[in-house]
Amino acid sequence: xxxxxxxxxxxxxxxxxLFAAKGYDAASIRDLAEAVGVxxxxxxxxxxxxxDLARAIFLDRYAALAASILEVGLADAPFAxxxxxxxxxxxxxxxxxxxxxxxxxxxxxxxxxxxxxTPEANPVSALRAVLETAMRKKEIPERDPDLxxxxxxxxxxxPAEFVLYGRLAGKLSDRATEIAAAASEVART
Numbered sequence: 001x002x003x004x005x006x007x008x009x010x011x012x013x014x015x016x017x018l019f020a021a022k023g024y025d026a027a028s029i030r031d032l033a034e035a036v037g038v039x040x041x042x043x044x045x046x047x048x049x050x051x052d053l054a055r056a057i058f059l060d061r062y063a064a065l066a067a068s069i070l071e072v073g074l075a076d077a078p079f080a081x082x083x084x085x086x087x088x089x090x091x092x093x094x095x096x097x098x099x100x101x102x103x104x105x106x107x108x109x110x111x112x113x114x115x116x117x118t119p120e121a122n123p124v125s126a127l128r129a130v131l132e133t134a135m136r137k138k139e140i141p142e143r144d145p146d147l148x149x150x151x152x153x154x155x156x157x158x159p160a161e162f163v164l165y166g167r168l169a170g171k172l173s174d175r176a177t178e179i180a181a182a183a184s185e186v187a188r189t
Contacts, residue, residue: 008046010036012057020099024054024107058111059121061100066126068093070119073130079139080184082130087156087180091173094160102164105157124149131187140187152183 014035018027029050033040047053072085094101115122119129127149134140156179162168168175 004046007036007038007042011038011043011046011053015053016057016103017099019054019057019107020102024050024110054107055111055114058104058107059114061104062108062111062115062123063121065093065104066119066121066123069123069126069130073127074133079134079137079187080180082134083152083184083187084177084180086127086130087183088173088176090156091160091171091176091179094163095171095173098164101160105161105164124153127152134187141189148187151186155179155183155186 011032015027015032018032018035021027022031027050029040029043032050032053033043036043043053047056068089069086072089073082075082075085077085117125119126128145131140131145131148131152135142135145159168159175159179160172163170163172
């Protein structure tokens, strides 16, 4: 018996690499079939279209990132430690799978309107929930949680993009302590 889930996983993994390397628009179904080592028809047995494939990858990986933020950000630890752990988690995940983050960062606007606002599915909403919890606990001053989430995300995402585009050399995780300190400072002021 064939295991379609293994083929589907290979398709997603190769598509992610291809989308990150070439961009969604430049990557063709033919390119993907060649990378996976299957006929184009096999791809269509798992996904109706390239758009369907990209959407599935994005929504799945984006929700996994949201779950990770909630897991780390709502742990029983002081706020500064939780922020440091969140930044460490993000930067290490980025270093482990740059193709995934390249795809998410570069292609996110194509799929964001399909992402639910729930913290379990949306990393921005997850970070907002973490910050609202910290405000309720009086760990950080009360303020607009959306603005604060945007400020903190900017401190993390912009260096990640700089690494992707070669403006920063080396691993993003080497900068986790400095990024976390800045995020913690922004949250406290």
